[in-house]
Amino acid sequence: MKNIPHDSASKHVTGQSVYIDDMPVNSRLLTGRVVYSRHAHAKIKSPDLTKAKQLPGVHAVLCYQDIPGHNQMGPVIHDEVCLAIKEVHCVGQAIVLIAAENEEIAIEAEKLVVIEYEPLEAVLELRRAIEKNTLLAPARTMNRGDAETAMKNSFHTIRGELETGAQEHWYLETQSCLCIPGEHQEINVFSSTQHPSETQAIVAEVLGIAKNEVVVETRRMGGAFGGKETQANHAAAWTALLCHATKRPVKIRLSRDDDQKITGKRHRFLIRYEARFNEDGKLLAVKFELNADAGYTTDLSMAILERAMLHADNAYFIPDMSVTGKAYRTNLPSNTAFRGFGGPQGMAGMETVIDRIARFLKKDPAEIRKLNFYGTEKENITHYGQEVELNRLHLLYDQLMETSDYAKRKKEVELFNSKNEFYKKGMAITPVKFGISFTTSFLNQAGALVNIYKDGTVLVNHGGTEMGQGLNTKIRQIAAAELGVTIDKIKVNATNTSKVPNTSATAASAGTDLNGMAVKDAIEKLKSRIGKQLAAEFSKIRPEKPTTVDHLIFQNNTIIDSLYPDRKIAFDEAMVICHLNQISLSATGFYKTPDIGWDKLKGWGKPFNYYSFGMSVSEVLVDTLTGSHKNLRTDILHDVGDSINPGIDLGQVEGGFIQGMGWCTTEEIKWDEKGNLLNHSPDTYKIPSVQDIPADFRVNLLQNVPNPNAIRKSKAVAEPPLMLAFSTWLAIKDAISAVGNHQHEPFFQLPATNEVILLSIEDIRKKIKGN
């Protein structure tokens, strides 16, 4: 298929795209505001709302007692209250809601809300949580073989710890919701959510009304990255409560600072590892203990932990493997989905192990990676029992080593390092193998509703949401190709729970895979109905030569009888004929991913429909006196099967890599000792700017690798490229290691901030002196 610009591109660059905050609403619109906890853990006395309520221009001030339904907004486990009752568990937890005529009045009203806190001990560090054993749920395990025994019998051992940091989503559009009251109990919710069906469920629950009274619509999001998978529900629930209380339209758009303070982040992990390997560097046994900082409620933490455990092997065959996963409660906002969903943390642990083995054996890590990649014929079963089918790792490695000129440049790096004392260069190649499917198997389903109108135009509804990833563009392309019409005939509707019900979140990179198939299913039904009618019409033209639906071809806005191509009709004319013959031109479609099944308790089975693969090589320059670094060049080769839209897929790979690079380098999140987020705005929290991207950035898609398991032989993209950024991260480590001429294993963390780099270099310098 081909490149066409993003569905909304022209609207985006002309300012015509409508986001929640841009929607025209009548003058009765009220501004909603959230009053949240200023303490990480405290008892609270019933807030005094009297004065706030008396302020002119204030229409509602609500606390938990004003919630008509359930005071609950936890998506999986109901352990997250909508408004705090007697205790608050993090800075940012909502306590009171205000609806006022405008933001200024709402802010004034907030100052009049009196909340008395009685501070309690707060757990803010993951190590402290482990010490206090604040487990969210019982530990999970995945085992293959006997890692315990294997540990005792193997040649070499390394063990250690890796800390990976939190990451703020930093979607450009902050959490936003607009609610408009309907008749009686009805409520229309316009939410910037990745999961309209869940938003609908939570709104219904807090209002104490049935789901069929709630319509949630999502036209588009200004970025999401997982941050609007569950946590968009919060703004929606709050807005709905205010709308219900005032019977007026209400909008909440969090300010940037509030958004960063209130919402969850990528989970921090503390990873403990132990690995045994032979003198060649071949892995024999690995033990991982993955500890995740869940924040104060469950949210999606257990699924995220599970995906981390499922990706602790990354791309490598490990005969005896044992993975334990634990998620701990802390007094921080509940951490949530973020592109990769635990995968990046799990893989960071494994990549650290591989890198350390190579440094231990004084070999090039590239060589150790190649040696341990999953095989194509043997050594191709993961530690949870799934076969790594259509393994592209070796193909990617061979091509990328050559196109990136790895061997030659590696020598040049060594030469540079031998001649320069204060600047050091580093290089690394890292692979990505990422499983595609929700690991909660039943979520792998999607619905669609396709309407054809009498003028031959088509309106496609599906359960996925557009957050910039180009889902709707791909859906248009799929629908046009399946129906044999040009793309201008297809329009994709805003996602709406009244059109397609009970959908899954647009997440797990599976938006196109699932919804594309559901759309295809609906179109096949329509083609069958239309085809039968037209076959009858065509057969009238030459009754002695009847035709059937199987002979009809839908292409170029025409329906043609392949038996007698003179029997043809324009698509729009055919729709009129169908209508006159009482043929329904509207059909629903449905899809569920086949052949997957996964026993969570045993940690064994086939959780994924297929795997995505990618690989990347980065070269960095580190200033050893300041700890700053520059990414000199990155080469990426990524597998997206037969791309539905190469332009969009390349954009996803580039964007994913840069976002991962941010997590690996500059995006450090800090809280003070009272649990206040210290960097809650872009002047202190540094996402990559245009100056931070690799000076030389070469991104390519692997060619001629059709994927039999997904729509039009494509592959999911979205999440996997984020983890390509480990090449930058480990190239930095390589440069640090060069300070000690690769004789000392550098201390290393994620993100590798200037501070981490500098401390690590100092550490090596001390070791050199010590020798």
Add this chain to the structure above:
Amino acid sequence: MRERMKKVKSVQYPQHEISFILNGKKVSCKTKGSAVLLDVIRDVFELKGTKPGCHEGECGACTVLVDNVPVNSCLFLAVNADGKNILTVEGLLHADGTLDPVQESLVQNGAVQCGFCSSGMAMSLKALVHQYENAHPVAGEIKKGIPSRDEIKKHLEGNLCRCTGYVKILDAAEKLFLNNE
């Protein structure tokens, strides 16, 4: 919206009458002294293409041109717009409905994903084009040749994008100037 601002805010704050050119048309309105241009553009004139990103001048989503200089409209006091020529993303579109070359290049090069930074990006790029086509608003001279990729990066470093990784935005900028040559 406008009425509401008057009703509530006129009680508490002195109002200033300001007039300026907005996307080629002379407009005027009353505003309080602390109001920023972003809010006046969005709430008074209901032009929603200019986006609120961070409200502290870091992300560039709210970039507009004031006398051809790109400014963060979230930090620019509305009263300072008095007598100025303001161009927002809506004003980039040509009268006949065709896209400005800046917009066209962003669309054709896949430089747009979620779109929330796109209007700010387009305005920053428009300012760069202006330096090469007309005159540098401060130096007064027309820049010669075409900007290097590094110069484009320097020019766009105040516009954050979380989706694209900037590659296609840079491509769009480069191709824009190559096509103009």
